[in-house]
Amino acid sequence: MSAAAVYLEDLPVTTGSKKASPPADTAVYLEDINVSKKEKKPAPPAAENTNANKRQRTLFDMQFGPDDGAKRQKLAPRFTAGSSSSNITPTSSPPKNASFIKGRALGTQRLNSIPFSLSAFVDSLPTDTRALLALECDTMGKSWLKLLADEIAQPYFVDLKRFLYAEGVKGAGDQAPPRIYPQPKDIYAWSNTPLGRVKVVILGQDPYPGAGQAHGYSFSVPPGVAVPASLQNIYTELRSEYPSSFTRPGHGHLAGWVSQGVLLLNAVLTVRANAPNSHAEKGWEAFTDRVLRIVDAYGGANLGRAGADGKPDETGTGFGRGVVVLAWGAKAAKRVAAAGLDKPGSKHLILKSAHPSPRSADSGFFGNGHFKKANEWLETRYGPGGGVDWCNV
Incomplete structure (x- = not known):
């Protein structure tokens, strides 16, 4: 019996830089170290997109000249960072058959062998788009970004x-908008x-709309914040399953x-203060549908x-x-x-099942037995200890 393989994305690393340490509950992964470039920060984008008709070079296009047709055809499968075809402009969800990475079906290449160059991707973007996508490039976990790179360059995104x-949501280092949650730096916390x-x-609807509640994880709140009613009901169900x-x-x-x-993923990743669903149908659903398709192909790939x-x-x-x-709930x-x-x-x-909200928990959430059912299935699929210690909150 051979020893378990070690994957780079799963190795905690330390660096000698003076970069601020992450929260104690969040490990740093080699693939998730930000790559900073010594260049002038692009100016905020203008209201009108002057590059709307500009052709965006893909990472694959950048590797070859116009006369390298045979070489391009031979090596095309190797350059697979990104997602669906560039002519898709969904308003809610991309077509179900759009599960491709630059012409190669999603899930036909091992996760850790998919190449990605963040600097090449950034360089391929028009200046105004580069400024808009700085938050994603700076804060999204790289195991996700390499499969979502072309998606975030789509016109709808x-x-x-x-x-x-x-709305005031700009870069991770910019001042956080006072009435949009979560803070920009936390929007992609789920990709940790x-x-x-x-x-x-665990699929949620959209972030908690109260001040200080949302921090990028569905149903979770930061330490020191009162436990919301939906999460209280989740705890009640846990107590009934593991008394x-x-x-x-x-x-x-x-x-x-x-x-x-x-x-812990929400279908919509931002919200206005005290206005649930205020950022619904703006494009987030198309993006998180894509995240779920990537989970379909690669979730648990290194387990x-x-x-x-x-x-x-x-x-x-x-x-x-x-x-x-x-x-939990019809929207999920x-x-x-x-x-x-x-x-x-x-x-x-x-x-x-029904949603754990106080308005619906009695209609099928309580007694659903989901936590035990999940562990039974995981241990069948991944062996003893393959489940989740749900009591470790």
Whole structure:
């Protein structure tokens, strides 16, 4: 029996730089170290896009000259950073058959072998688009960014970023808008869970709209913030499933789940203060549908299987072997369907129920048994210890 493979994206690293340390609950991964360039920061984008008709070079285009046709054809599969075709301009969800990375079907190349150059991607963007996408390039986990790079360069996403820019959402280092949540630096906090380590997806609607509540994870709130009613109901269900081991915590910070491979993703990633769904139908749904399609292809790609003795029996395959998706409420179920995760023969376990909101928890959330069902399936798929310690909040 060979030792488990070690993947670069899963290795915590330290550097000698003076960069501020991450929160204690968030590991730093080699692929997630920001790459800074010694160049002048681009100016904020103008209201009108003067480069609307400018052809954007792909990473693949940049590798070859116009006369290298044969070489391009031979090596095309190697240059696969990005996602769907550049002529797709969805208003809510991209077509279900758009699961390609530069002509290669998503999920046909091992996750860790997909190349990506952040600097090349940034250089390929028009100046105004580069300014708009600085937040994504600076804060998104690189295991996600390399598969979402072309998606965030799509016209619909650039339009979404213009809308957010007008709302005050700019770069990670810029002043946070006073009435838009979460803070820009936290919008992609969910991507702190490396793609290859994802076991479970808990899909929320949009961020909490109260001051100080949203911090980039569905259903979670930062330490020191009162536990919202929906999360209180989640704790109640946990208590009913694990009566002897779950003690209701005095906080709502779900870092313990994140560190175990639970992806806490909202369908819409920003919201106006005290106005739920205020940023719905602006383009976020198309983006997070794409995130779910990537989970379909690569979720759990670096998870091996443990044997009966609990020791590694198989290494990760580099391809997604299936995850559990907890879809609470009709809107979450709609996103799962839009992304095609519940298609016939799906390799995933999709668990649906009512939302934990006080308005609906009594209509099917309480008693759904989702936490135990998730662990039973995960241990069948990934071996002993393959589940999530839900009591570790």
